[in-house]
Amino acid sequence: MDKKRKKIDIFCHELVPKHELLSKEEAEKLLKKLNIYPEQLPWIKKSDPAAVAIGAKPGDIVKIIRKSPTAGETVVYRYVIDK
Amino acid sequence: MSLYRPPKKIGAIRFGLLSPETIRKMSVTRIITPDTYSEDGLPIDSGLMDGRLGTIEPGQRCKTCGNRIGECPGHFGHIELARPVIHVGFAKVIYKILRATCRKCSRILLSDEELEDFKKRMDEYEKKWKGLSEEISDELLKKASRVSKCPHCGESQFKIKFEKPTTYYEETKEGLRRLTPIEIRDRLERITDEDARLLGINPKDARPEWMVLTVLPVPPVTVRPSITLESGVRSEDDLTHKLVDIIRINQRLRENIEAGAPQLIIEDLWELLQYHVITYFDNEVSGVPPARHRSGRALRTLSQRLKGKEGRFRSNLSGKRVDFSARTVISPDPNLSINEVGVPIDIAKILTIPERVTEWNIEELKELVIKGPDQYPGANYIIRLDGRRIDLRYVRDRKTIAESLEPGFIVERHLKDGDIVLFNRQPSLHRMSIMAHEVRVLPYRTFRLHLCVCPPYNADFDGDEMNLHVPQSEEARAEARVLMRVQEQVLSPRYGGPIVGAIQDYISSAFLFTSKNNLLTKEEVCQLLSVADYKGDLPEPAVKEPQPLWTGKQIFSLFLPKGLNISLRASVCRKCPGGCLKEKCPYDAYVAVRDGQLITGVIDERSIGAFQPDSILHRIIKDFGTDAAREFLDKIGKLLIEFISRKGFTMGLDDVEIPKVATIRIQEILKEAEEKVDKLIESYRRGELQRLPGRTLEETLEMQIMKVLAEARDKAGDIASEHLGLENHAVIMAETGARGSILNLAQMAACVGQQSVRGERINRGYRNRTLPHFKVGDLSAKARGFVASNYRTGLDPIEFFFHAMGGREGLVDTAVRTSTSGYMQRRLVNALQDLKVEYDGTVRDASSRIIQIIYGEDGVDPAKSDHGKAVNIDIIIEKVLSESEQT
Numbered sequence: 017m018d019k020k021r022k023k024i025d026i027f028c029h030e031l032v033p034k035h036e037l038l039s040k041e042e043a044e045k046l047l048k049k050l051n052i053y054p055e056q057l058p059w060i061k062k063s064d065p066a067a068v069a070i071g072a073k074p075g076d077i078v079k080i081i082r083k084s085p086t087a088g089e090t091v092v093y094r095y096v097i098d099k
Numbered sequence: 100m101s102l103y104r105p106p107k108k109i110g111a112i113r114f115g116l117l118s119p120e121t122i123r124k125m126s127v128t129r130i131i132t133p134d135t136y137s138e139d140g141l142p143i144d145s146g147l148m149d150g151r152l153g154t155i156e157p158g159q160r161c162k163t164c165g166n167r168i169g170e171c172p173g174h175f176g177h178i179e180l181a182r183p184v185i186h187v188g189f190a191k192v193i194y195k196i197l198r199a200t201c202r203k204c205s206r207i208l209l210s211d212e213e214l215e216d217f218k219k220r221m222d223e224y225e226k227k228w229k230g231l232s233e234e235i236s237d238e239l240l241k242k243a244s245r246v247s248k249c250p251h252c253g254e255s256q257f258k259i260k261f262e263k264p265t266t267y268y269e270e271t272k273e274g275l276r277r278l279t280p281i282e283i284r285d286r287l288e289r290i291t292d293e294d295a296r297l298l299g300i301n302p303k304d305a306r307p308e309w310m311v312l313t314v315l316p317v318p319p320v321t322v323r324p325s326i327t328l329e330s331g332v333r334s335e336d337d338l339t340h341k342l343v344d345i346i347r348i349n350q351r352l353r354e355n356i357e358a359g360a361p362q363l364i365i366e367d368l369w370e371l372l373q374y375h376v377i378t379y380f381d382n383e384v385s386g387v388p389p390a391r392h393r394s395g396r397a398l399r400t401l402s403q404r405l406k407g408k409e410g411r412f413r414s415n416l417s418g419k420r421v422d423f424s425a426r427t428v429i430s431p432d433p434n435l436s437i438n439e440v441g442v443p444i445d446i447a448k449i450l451t452i453p454e455r456v457t458e459w460n461i462e463e464l465k466e467l468v469i470k471g472p473d474q475y476p477g478a479n480y481i482i483r484l485d486g487r488r489i490d491l492r493y494v495r496d497r498k499t500i501a502e503s504l505e506p507g508f509i510v511e512r513h514l515k516d517g518d519i520v521l522f523n524r525q526p527s528l529h530r531m532s533i534m535a536h537e538v539r540v541l542p543y544r545t546f547r548l549h550l551c552v553c554p555p556y557n558a559d560f561d562g563d564e565m566n567l568h569v570p571q572s573e574e575a576r577a578e579a580r581v582l583m584r585v586q587e588q589v590l591s592p593r594y595g596g597p598i599v600g601a602i603q604d605y606i607s608s609a610f611l612f613t614s615k616n617n618l619l620t621k622e623e624v625c626q627l628l629s630v631a632d633y634k635g636d637l638p639e640p641a642v643k644e645p646q647p648l649w650t651g652k653q654i655f656s657l658f659l660p661k662g663l664n665i666s667l668r669a670s671v672c673r674k675c676p677g678g679c680l681k682e683k684c685p686y687d688a689y690v691a692v693r694d695g696q697l698i699t700g701v702i703d704e705r706s707i708g709a710f711q712p713d714s715i716l717h718r719i720i721k722d723f724g725t726d727a728a729r730e731f732l733d734k735i736g737k738l739l740i741e742f743i744s745r746k747g748f749t750m751g752l753d754d755v756e757i758p759k760v761a762t763i764r765i766q767e768i769l770k771e772a773e774e775k776v777d778k779l780i781e782s783y784r785r786g787e788l789q790r791l792p793g794r795t796l797e798e799t800l801e802m803q804i805m806k807v808l809a810e811a812r813d814k815a816g817d818i819a820s821e822h823l824g825l826e827n828h829a830v831i832m833a834e835t836g837a838r839g840s841i842l843n844l845a846q847m848a849a850c851v852g853q854q855s856v857r858g859e860r861i862n863r864g865y866r867n868r869t870l871p872h873f874k875v876g877d878l879s880a881k882a883r884g885f886v887a888s889n890y891r892t893g894l895d896p897i898e899f900f901f902h903a904m905g906g907r908e909g910l911v912d913t914a915v916r917t918s919t920s921g922y923m924q925r926r927l928v929n930a931l932q933d934l935k936v937e938y939d940g941t942v943r944d945a946s947s948r949i950i951q952i953i954y955g956e957d958g959v960d961p962a963k964s965d966h967g968k969a970v971n972i973d974i975i976i977e978k979v980l981s982e983s984e985q986t
Contacts, residue, residue, distance in 0.1 A: 050941065056948040086967075087957035 026069055033082030035066045038093070043077045046093060060094035067096055074098040115304025119314040126177035127151045127163050130317050133346040135325070135335060147342055152176050153319040173319025178346060180313055181353035183280040184373045185265040187380050189310035193283065194261040196290070196298055196307055199243035202269070203254040205289030207239070207297060208246035217297055236299030263386045264377060280373075284311040312376065317342060337398040341379045341390065348372045423450055423569040429524075430560050432547035433740045436733045437599060438585050440522050440536035441547025442514060442567065444475055447540045450569045451479050451511035452518055456504055464510045468501040475540070480511040514538050514569065519579045521568040522548070524556040528924065531555035531591065531598055535583035550605070551732050552585055554709035555598045586729040589720055595964040596712030597720060597728075601704075605736060606837035607828075608743035609655075609702040610671070615687055617651040618642060623745075624649050631738035633657060652697040658734050659695040660723045664981040665715055665974070666691045670703045670836040671825075690715070693981055704836030707735070712966040713974065721965075754829040755847040755891050757822040765815040765849050769887045772811030776804050776880045783878075800878070801860065805853065808885055812852035816845030823848065851886035851894070854905035860884055861901050872897060 026032050038046065047054060054077060060067050062074050072078050076096045084090040132146040142148035150162040153173030161171040185193065199207055207214060217239050224232040248255050257269040259278075267283060268275040287308035295302040323336035335343075352368040378390040381402035389397040405411045425446045432441055442450075456464055470477035472491050481489040481500065484507050494500050504510070514520070516539055523533040534555070541547060546565055553559065570576045581587070591598035601609065611617060619627070624637065638657065640647035668679070672688040681689050682699050690700030692715065700706075706715040720728040782788050783800045791799045820841060823830045829847075832838045846852065854861055861884035867875045873882040881887070884901035888894045894902055933945040940958050942951040955961075957969065965971035 050939070050949065050952075052947065052949060056943075056946075058949065084956040086955050086959065087953075090953075090956040092952055 026065055032066060033080050035070050035072075036079040036081070037070055037072055038077040038079050042079075046077065054095045057093050057095040059097045062096050062098060067094075072096045113304055115301070116306070116309040117316065118306065118309050122175075122177050122314045122316045125175050126316065127174040128176045130176045130178050130342075130346060131350075133343045133350065135339065135343070136333065147317070147339055147346070148320055148325070149176060152317070153321045155320050155324045171321070173321035175319060176317035178315040178317055178342075178349060180315055180372065180376075181349050181356060182369050182372065183284050183311045183313045184369075184376045185280050185283070186310050186312050187264055187377045187384055190261070190263070190265050193287070193307075193310050194259065194267065195240050195244075197259045197267060197278075197283065197286065199240045199298065200286065200290060200294070201249035201252060201254055202256060202286065204249060204252040205286050205294075206249065206251040206291070207294050208243040208249055208256065209239070210250040213242075214294075214297060218293075221297065233299055236297065239297055240299075264384050265373060279369075280311050284308050284313075287311065315345065315376065315379075337392070337400060338379075340392070341375065341398060341400055344390070345372070345375045345379060348375055421568065423571060425450060425567045426564055428545045429558060429563050429565050430545040430547055431550050431553075432541075433550060433736060435539060435547060435549045436537070437549045437551050437729055437736075438537050439539045439549065440520065440567070441539050441541040441545075442520075443544045443546070444540055444542055445544065446567070447514040447538070448472065448475060448477070449479075450514045450520075450567075452514060452569060453482070453509045453511050453571060456506050456508040456510060458506055461504060461506065464512065465501040465504055467512045468504065468510060469497050471497050476513055476515055478510050478512040482509040482511070484508065514540065516540055519570065519576050519584075521570065521579060521583065522546075522556075523566045523568070524558050524563065525566075526921070529555075529591075529593065531588050533583070534585045534588050535579035536585060549733075549736070550603075551599050551601060551709070551736060553602060554600065555588065555591075586725040589725060589728055590717075590962045591710075592960070592962040594712060595717075595961055595966040595968070596710065597714070597716050598709060599732070600709030600711065600714075600716055601707040601732075601736070601739075602709055603837050604743055604748065605739050606704045606708055606835050607748055607831055608739035608746075609707060609735075610831060610835040610837075611746060611748070612651040612739060612742050613655050613697065613700075613702045614651065615701075618648040619651065619654065621647055621649075624654060627654065627738055627741055628657070630741040631658070631734045633734065654738075655702060655735070656692075656695060656697045658731055658738070659692060659697065659715070660719060660727050660731075661695040663692050663695045663715075663718060663722065664978050665718045666977060667700075667705060667713065667715075669701055670705045670708075671701060671834045672705075693984075701835075703834075707732075708836060713971065718974075748828055750828045750832070752891065754823075754827050755844065755889075757819050757848050761818050761822050765818050768811055768814050768818070769850060772807050773880045773885075773887075775807050779803055779807070780878045804878070804880070804883075805860065808853050808880055812845070812850050815849040816842065819845050819849035847890045849889050851889060851898070851902065854884040854886060854901040856884075856904055856908050861904055863904075870897060870900065 027034065043054075050056075054075070057077065060072070060078055062068070062072060066080075067078060070078070074096050078094045078096060080092045080094060082090060082092070128145055128149055128151050130145055130147060130149065132143050134143050134146050135148040136146075137143050142150050144150075150159075151174060153163070154161045154166070154168045154171045157168050160167060161174075163174045164171055201208055209217075217235060221232050221235050224235060246256065257271050260268040260270055260275065262268065267278040269278060287306075287310065290298070290307050292302040295307055298307070300307055318338065323338040325336060325339065326334045328334060348368060348371050352365065352372055355365055355368060374387065375390070377384055377387055378398070379400055382389045382398050382400045383403065383406075390400070391397055403410070408414065425442075427443065427446070435441060454460065454464060464478070467476060467478040468481065468491065471494075472479045477491075479491055481491065481504070483489065484505075489500065491497060491500070516537075518538040519535050520538055521533055522536045525532075527533060532555070534552070536548075539547075546567065548556075548558070548565075556565070558565065570579050585599065589597045589599045618641075621637075621640075628637075635657070638649070638653050641650045641653055642648035666681075667690050668674075669688045669690050671686060672679075672684075673686060679689065682691055683689075684699070687699060687701050690702065690706055691698045702715070705711055708714065708716075711717065716728065716731070719731050779788070779800060783796065788796060788800060788803075790796050791802065794802065820830070823844065825831060825834065829839070829844055830841075833841050833844055856863065861869050864870055868877055869882060869884065877883075881897070884905070886894055886898040886902055888898055934942055934950055935944075936942055936954045937947075940953050941949055942954050943949055959967075959969045961967055965974065
């Protein structure tokens with residue numbers, strides 16, 4: 017890959033929803049609220065461009081805020097996995 | 100009743116291969132003789148029907164377990180194969196393993212370090228994600244198959260060639276060398292347990308060499324029962340036939356080997372044995388001719404028993420047949436409630452409901468018992484306190500039996516009016532395909548249902564059949580009544596709106612009934628209201644002199660709940676370009692209901708039809724409950740049917756006839772259009788046609804021609820509809836949405852229009868022309884499937900032919916669509932079947948993994964929504980405004 021190429025902020029694109037890393041406390045609160053193990057959340061690969069962009073590591077939980085045709089805006093969570 | 104015992108929980112299921120030792124251990128006898136029965140009709144010992152393999156004849160006791168038929172589960176035997184054979188099901192696995200292992204030492208063709216690395220990764224995966232370790236094995240197999248020299252013993256490897264179904268070759272320098280199953284088994288045997296694990300085989304459950312069979316299990320006779328025909332001739336099961344073949348060849352092979360026959364003969368027999376074993380497992384392997392019965396029918400062997408729609412899984416395990424059910428043709432009955440189903444008396448006498456005898460119903464049930472199974476309200480069985488079941492068909496004196504009834508007995512009585520049953524029509528595509536109805540026992544032999552429930556079942560009466568099930572427990576009946584009754588299912592969960600509702604004549608009738616010019620005399624009003632079960636006072640007549648007359652709107656309003664406020668635009672609305680005049684609509688298409696009074700507007704599909712969100716029917720359900728909606732539909736239904744039957748509503752040829760002037764004008768328009776087309780073609784020929792962006796010249800021409808002709812058809816249709824007014828029954832049906840469309844009418848009265856195949860004008864047939872009647876390269880309207888005639892006057896032969904072409908495509912399309920969408924539905928349902936909305940609003944799967952944090956991201960139940968939205972502001976404003984107006 018061309019290293020000189022400027023890094024693009026993928027979140028500038030309209031179709032890429034906002035991704036946030038959850039802090040440990042927030043993550044625990046979420047898991048407690050849903051009464052689940054982190055593996056029971058939907059997964060996201062650590063190699064996912066958005067996950068790479070926010071520096072997510074396996075075991076983290078990513079909060080995604082995106083547009084929804086039914087609810088206007090909606091929050092979903094992803095558990096970061098290896099591979 | 101006994102307490103509910105939770106079924107045992109399955110901890111795990113392990114799949115593996117049977118080892119030769121296990122096969123021998125579970126076998127009760129070795130099968131040697133290829134025959135089944137001796138001449139005196141007794142099973143031959145160590146033959147395929149050996150008595151130790153289980154019982155199939157009534158009265159006979161099993162020689163192994165001593166049980167009779169039904170109790171004896173059957174016992175396996177075994178065949179010792181003279182030479183090993185490949186198991187077809189694992190041929191590919193064997194190939195993969197052979198490629199990845201050394202031909203001499205059978206180690207995986209990777210260095211120790213690499214293997215160690217794979218092992219580590221596998222351990223990790225197995226701990227974290229069980230099942231995913233398969234991927235590692237695949238990777239290893241791929242990597243090892245590329246190695247050409249064994250890193251362990253230094254032996255150089257040959258490429259292995261696999262020829263379906265079960266032949267393997269080594270590509271040596273001298274040429275292809277065939278590997279015998281013995282050699283293959285040898286190699287597989289030498290694979291260490293540790294290597295086997297890396298290859299994706301759990302050595303505890305399956306050793307690689309077990310994929311090469313040396314012993315064949317013989318299934319018990321209960322699996323392959325023989326049938327005795329009336330003539331006394333025994334007919335054996337297909338599996339038995341196949342096993343006979345295997346044993347016979349096996350025997351011959353063994354004899355030849357023992358006699359020291361030439362290698363060639365032995366190999367031929369070996370190959371034959373392999374063939375029989377292949378077809379025994381699977382008779383549809385590609386490249387192998389299927390084994391056939393003497394009659395030429397292909398045998399149904401093991402794999403065929405399991406596979407496909409008629410296989411064990413889909414037919415016997417996923418699909419079950421049930422008791423307490425009935426099926427017959429359906430027919431309509433407008434006099435029923437939408438909650439009811441008419442059940443033929445003959446069916447009511449067979450389907451039963453178990454009723455427990457109590458102090459309070461003992462007299463009633465005694466009477467039913469005395470009536471017995473043959474007279475209608477009767478009973479078929481009694482279950483006594485000791486659990487003994489008495490069949491009333493065979494009781495001589497039913498009076499005595501009836502007297503012996505005491506509390507605690509159960510009487511299985513005939514179905515009677517008011518019982519709740521489940522009613523179903525296939526294909527059961529959504530939950531409204533099975534709804535609970537109340538029974539109405541009726542004469543004759545068909546199920547009867549109310550016409551308003553046809554849309555959810557997608558039923559019509561051209562010979563449709565439906566199924567009926569009788570719930571047997573109190574819980575099931577309560578559940579059916581509370582959750583599944585038709586009135587509870589009126590609102591579709593697919594979108595916010597009723598799915599049950601008026602269709603066809605109900606809609607035409609509603610329009611006629613509520614239109615402005617419908618005035619009814621007192622006599623008519625009284626008769627109509629009595630049919631509709633109206634109990635109450637007559638309203639003040641709208642016209643008092645010279646005689647009292649009531650409007651249809653007034654009478655209709657009697658059935659609307661008090662306090663209902665709604666306005667909407669009817670189907671007949673013309674969508675006036677100057678903006679809607681609302682209450683002052685000249686076409687009376689603005690429906691306004693104030694406090695349960697229909698002020699203006701005609702009632703048509705938009706107000707009471709099925710599939711209509713935000714209609715009057717929808718508001719009644721949402722604001723006044725399902726009971727009110729049911730009552731509304733029942734009563735209005737009877738009234739409307741009575742009204743339209745009295746009035747008479749027909750459509751005939753006259754209804755699509757238009758005046759001569761109009762016909763001439765239409766012909767002129769069509770002629771003009773055809774000339775226009777000819778001009779276009781002319782300019783195309785001369786090369787003067789302007790190309791549209793992104794199109795070829797030909798495409799441009801086609802598009803323009805299509806446009807011109809479509810316009811002409813529309814214009815012709817417009818002229819026709821000018822002459823067909825709202826007094827025309829066909830127009831009423833089209834405009835109100837009862838049946839058909841204006842386009843259908845235009846095709847009947849004016850011009851059928853362009854026929855198409857694959858979205859283009861018809862261009863197939865002969866070379867550069869559609870039919871030999873035309874010149875080569877003729878692009879004119881007529882030559883490419885434009886039908887200028889209408890259905891009333893009829894099509895000429897050429898038009899008729901093109902019409903048939905277009906029609907055929909339509910038919911094929913529907914057939915293809917149903918099959919592909921059916922398959923898609925099956926796969927979707929299989930994938931989504933155990934998703935469920937939990938109490939916390941999350942959507943989770945069976946292992947409670949989260950699919951959605953909130954159902955639909957907004958947590959709205961579409962059935963309870965307003966056309967998908969949680970709230971419909973317009974309706975609320977409307978409601979508040981009209982309520983404040985009234986106070």
